[in-house]
Amino acid sequence: MQRKHIFNAGPAALPQEVLREVQDNLLNYDGSGMSILEMSHRSQSFQSIIDDAEASLRRLLKIPARYRVLFLQGGATLQFAGIPLNLMKTGQAGYVISGNFAKKAWQEAQKYGEAHVLASTEQLNFAQLPTLADIEGAAALQPLDYVYMCLNNTIFGTAFYELPYLGNTPLVADVSSCFLSAPFDIERFDLLYAGAQKNAGPAGVTIVIVRDELIAKGAARADICPSYMNYHIQAQQGSLYNTPNTFGIYVAGLVFRWIEQFGGLEAIAAHNRAKARALYDFLDSSPCFYGTAEKNSRSWMNVTFRAQDDALEAAVLAGADAAGIVGIRGHRLVGGMRASLYNAVSMESVQALINYLKSFE
Ligand SMILES: Cc1ncc(COP(=O)(O)O)c(C=O)c1O
CATH class of the missing domain: 3.40.640.10 (Type I PLP-dependent aspartate aminotransferase-like (Major domain))
Structure with missing residues (x-):
């Protein structure tokens, strides 16, 4: 599989x-x-x-x-x-x-x-x-x-x-x-x-x-x-x-x-922080995507983001599916995209998401 x-x-x-x-x-x-x-x-x-x-x-x-x-x-x-x-x-x-x-x-x-x-x-x-x-x-x-x-x-x-x-x-x-x-x-x-x-x-x-x-x-x-x-x-x-x-x-x-x-909650926290930082850093430097939460309020667990041109979002979601990336459709109340980076999500998966978004960009 x-x-x-x-x-x-x-x-x-x-x-x-x-x-x-x-x-x-x-x-x-x-x-x-x-x-x-x-x-x-x-x-x-x-x-x-x-x-x-x-x-x-x-x-x-x-x-x-x-x-x-x-x-x-x-x-x-x-x-x-x-x-x-x-x-x-x-x-x-x-x-x-x-x-x-x-x-x-x-x-x-x-x-x-x-x-x-x-x-x-x-x-x-x-x-x-x-x-x-x-x-x-x-x-x-x-x-x-x-x-x-x-x-x-x-x-x-x-x-x-x-x-x-x-x-x-x-x-x-x-x-x-x-x-x-x-x-x-x-x-x-x-x-x-x-x-x-x-x-x-x-x-x-x-x-x-x-x-x-x-x-x-x-x-x-x-x-x-x-x-x-x-x-x-x-x-x-x-x-x-x-x-x-x-x-x-x-x-x-x-x-x-x-x-x-895994090493307990300190080790899990370091792992989660690194994943969130990688994705937020990408979003903050992207000409195409941006994070929707105000910077001081950002969650490490759920990263919400949008495309500058929201007409592109359907294509972002469709392409993600084809790249083996699932679950990034934003909640129906807000639209856009959301990546949930819970404990079991690996850095490799986050990197795959970033690479996909870069290629889309
Ligand atoms: C923070 C938070 N509270 C409450 C709920 C509702 O949870 P449940 O569907 O288990 O009742 C959710 C569901 O996603 C949630 O994220």
């Missing part, structure tokens, strides 16, 4: 070593005489799989013992609803609207309480981020149950690499498209979550890391919170309140181990 250069935004490229291991073990998991796909989630074998996945993730991110790790389903989108149901104790939260997914989370939260907009860059078409000073200033105006941010805006190619200081107000973050791309200081967050389908595994698993104290008393709106989304119940049951995505958790565990073998 001639493997493509995969720049999909999610589901996205997975490490080939992981795909091969899945293939090798698919029919007979660890000599058990059955496939992981056939195994009970209550079996000892699966318990070891989920325990190993959690242990590997804890090593990678240096997750303190007072944080719980949950492996849930429903994608990031279910978290948009689950977070207010769990955390809106007084019915007041602050949302930073830095992109489409943050806006969706804010819209969902309005069903359950007052979701204040602390800062928004929608007027700027989300090409840049709100400033930390604006977020901090607005958050200080009233007591809030939490402040919600999306750290990497997958559609617009912007990312926060610094966090606001919020005093005692809990910080909640959607890190779906930058999870495990670099070291994170977990203690700066009270809850963070990520859909796995970018850097952490296949679609269908959402990883939640939450400070125990925040959920120890149960969901703030336990009266209406579905039991599935009650973090307290999920934590008590070790993510096995109901049948979890067993296969997805297995693959995510293999991806975590692959990152450890």
Whole structure:
């Protein structure tokens, strides 16, 4: 098989070593005489799989013992609803609207309480981020149950690499498209979550890391919170309140181990930074293409760009396909092009993309 250069935004490229291991073990998991796909989630074998996945993730991110790790389903989108149901104790939260997914989370939260907009860059078409000073200033105006941010805006190619200081107000973050791309200081967050389908595994698993104290008393709106989304119940049951995505958790565990073998998050961060720098450097010097995100707001994970003459973009996309490059069509909300440079995308693939764009130029 001639493997493509995969720049999909999610589901996205997975490490080939992981795909091969899945293939090798698919029919007979660890000599058990059955496939992981056939195994009970209550079996000892699966318990070891989920325990190993959690242990590997804890090593990678240096997750303190007072944080719980949950492996849930429903994608990031279910978290948009689950977070207010769990955390809106007084019915007041602050949302930073830095992109489409943050806006969706804010819209969902309005069903359950007052979701204040602390800062928004929608007027700027989300090409840049709100400033930390604006977020901090607005958050200080009233007591809030939490402040919600999306750290990497997958559609617009912007990312926060610094966090606001919020005093005692809990910080909640959607890190779906930058999870495990670099070291994170977990203690700066009270809850963070990520859909796995970018850097952490296949679609269908959402990883939640939450400070125990925040959920120890149960969901703030336990009266209406579905039991599935009650973090307290999920934590008590070790993510096995109901049948979890067993296969997805297995693959995510293999991806975590692959990152450890790669050298951990510092090594992954260096690899990601080098890829992003190569592509941005090319775009900044190109007479034909340009990056759409404001320079200080640029994401290393999702590089959004356009052709100076947008009538050429259909030809750019068609030619990419013929060159074995897939997934560079921009999100339907913004058009143009986007290359997602997640962990499993190699420098060789990025170079192939740059060479293709140069030849097009
Ligand atoms: C940052 C971010 N948040 C949320 C979502 C929505 O994720 P899901 O489709 O898993 O609900 C996405 C999807 O791409 C995303 O990139």
